[in-house]
Amino acid sequence: MDEDPSLSSELEETLEKHRTGSGTSGTLVLSDQEGYVGDTITLKGRNFPAEEAFEVLWHSTEGDWGVLKANEIVGPQYRPRTDHLMTVTSDADGRFDQEWTIPEDYGGAHKIEIQHDGETIDKAELEINPWFELETESAPLGGTFTFKGYGLGPNVVTNNYQVSWDNSTFGFMTGVMNRGTATAEIRAVGPPGKHVIEVWRNYRGIPYLQNNTQSPYGKVCGDRPSRWTVEVTEPEQELGGAWMDEQFEENPIELHYPDLDAQSDATLEITPTSGQAGTQAFITGEDFPPNKEVDLIWYRHEGHRVKGIPITPEQHRDVLPTVQTDADGRFQVEIEIPPEEGATRPITAEVDGREIAVTGFVVQPRIEKFTPREGPVGTTIEIELSGVGWTMYENGPFLVYDNKPLGYACGTSGDDKGGVIKMDIPAAGEPGYHFIDIYPTIYEMQEDEPNFEIFPHLSYLDNHPVRPLPASHFVFEVTEE
Numbered sequence: 001m002d003e004d005p006s007l008s009s010e011l012e013e014t015l016e017k018h019r020t021g022s023g024t025s026g027t028l029v030l031s032d033q034e035g036y037v038g039d040t041i042t043l044k045g046r047n048f049p050a051e052e053a054f055e056v057l058w059h060s061t062e063g064d065w066g067v068l069k070a071n072e073i074v075g076p077q078y079r080p081r082t083d084h085l086m087t088v089t090s091d092a093d094g095r096f097d098q099e100w101t102i103p104e105d106y107g108g109a110h111k112i113e114i115q116h117d118g119e120t121i122d123k124a125e126l127e128i129n130p131w132f133e134l135e136t137e138s139a140p141l142g143g144t145f146t147f148k149g150y151g152l153g154p155n156v157v158t159n160n161y162q163v164s165w166d167n168s169t170f171g172f173m174t175g176v177m178n179r180g181t182a183t184a185e186i187r188a189v190g191p192p193g194k195h196v197i198e199v200w201r202n203y204r205g206i207p208y209l210q211n212n213t214q215s216p217y218g219k220v221c222g223d224r225p226s227r228w229t230v231e232v233t234e235p236e237q238e239l240g241g242a243w244m245d246e247q248f249e250e251n252p253i254e255l256h257y258p259d260l261d262a263q264s265d266a267t268l269e270i271t272p273t274s275g276q277a278g279t280q281a282f283i284t285g286e287d288f289p290p291n292k293e294v295d296l297i298w299y300r301h302e303g304h305r306v307k308g309i310p311i312t313p314e315q316h317r318d319v320l321p322t323v324q325t326d327a328d329g330r331f332q333v334e335i336e337i338p339p340e341e342g343a344t345r346p347i348t349a350e351v352d353g354r355e356i357a358v359t360g361f362v363v364q365p366r367i368e369k370f371t372p373r374e375g376p377v378g379t380t381i382e383i384e385l386s387g388v389g390w391t392m393y394e395n396g397p398f399l400v401y402d403n404k405p406l407g408y409a410c411g412t413s414g415d416d417k418g419g420v421i422k423m424d425i426p427a428a429g430e431p432g433y434h435f436i437d438i439y440p441t442i443y444e445m446q447e448d449e450p451n452f453e454i455f456p457h458l459s460y461l462d463n464h465p466v467r468p469l470p471a472s473h474f475v476f477e478v479t480e481e
Helices: 009-020
Strands: 027-030 040-046 053-068 072-089 096-101 108-116 119-128 131-134 138-140 144-150 161-165 168-173 182-187 193-201 227-233 241-244 267-271 280-286 293-304 309-316 322-324 331-336 343-351 354-363 366-371 380-386 398-401 404-408 420-426 432-439 472-478
Touching: 027 108, 027 119, 072 096, 144 193, 161 182, 168 182, 168 398, 168 404, 241 366, 267 343, 280 354, 322 331, 366 472, 380 432, 380 472, 398 420
Parallel strands: 138 227, 267 354
Antiparallel strands: 027 040, 040 096, 053 072, 053 108, 108 119, 131 144, 144 182, 161 168, 161 193, 193 227, 241 472, 267 280, 280 331, 293 309, 293 322, 293 343, 343 354, 366 380, 380 420, 398 404, 398 432, 432 472
16 A cells, blocks of 8 residues: 555554554553552553563653742742653563552642553553641650651642641641652640641642632542641750751852952862851962962842842952962961851952952851740840841741741841841740741742742741751740749
């Protein structure tokens, strides 16, 4: 038979397979059409060619935060992703039954595809339902409950989950990163006894109270719990003090450097590249002009978003020393990082009034002041933090008192602030221990939905944009009058 010139080569190949009987067929059925991360389902193959190998593909999504200039948060961004799950082999009757555990992945519908020699034989669809897991239902006062969500997002409705403690909503969780898995540590606050943790869902960032009764999207966690009664026990030891989460080594973000006046062979390095105020660091310069004075210049980012003043890196010449290069054009000087604005602090080297080399140091948050640590109701608690950055993902730390949201502070720098933010909080509650936690937030996001703005980000541990930021924690004891 002559080929029809009006047919594409792909269509002609398909028709030829049907004419010659060379097309491969088969039927894929799943034991369950929906499930949760961690469930085991069975892939059932029928009517396949006997004793043949077939590839199983998983169609899903890869997600992350959309960020511009390492500062401006656009919002959650997703793209298609395909994984090779396994190879299955049919038996003499053209059948196979293959058990498979649903991996940590986003919720919603996913295609499972069977291929043979690159040809799609059949597809089936699996719906992953979001759910949350509380690792323990008992913790001592001041301890934490580890709370994990699985199968969150990428749908705008299933991207934003609010957590409440005793009917007070105090933060959100999202699985934008880590393929829909999110982790939070929830403070065990008093008094000792029974308390209630609940997770809600709403893209607007506040609980929709009909989640489990009349929501068109179904219950928050399907047939799994979204509410837990937990036990706070007496503390195992005396409590007190203030601390921050573990901080990691970081490298400066070059997008936050100022432009140089001239290109040169000179190089500037700092060791270590990150740390809190008080860190001892060495600045090393090489390939500079020999026997020459070099002015080292520290930069802050200054401006005011609300007033419409752009935030730009500005010189502060009184922070770092002037050094002298040796005959080889080299120098090294030890400095102490001051209590400063956080994020990348550019450092430039200036020779004869021209900046010719640049490096940067990532200033990380540090608790500068927490006083007093006990007192009667109404006592003013003073808290100061340094190292709070100017960027959209870090400059709005949010204070929670006994798992109740109070408000946020602003980390935008200015000459008079020196990168340190100050807060005065009144002591409240019954006599005993009370807990202040300050969480990272997303100050502003370009996309309106879901709304993550200026609210404690409880899943900051594994889902915050750009950089891993720490929370800070404080224990205050309310005493009798």
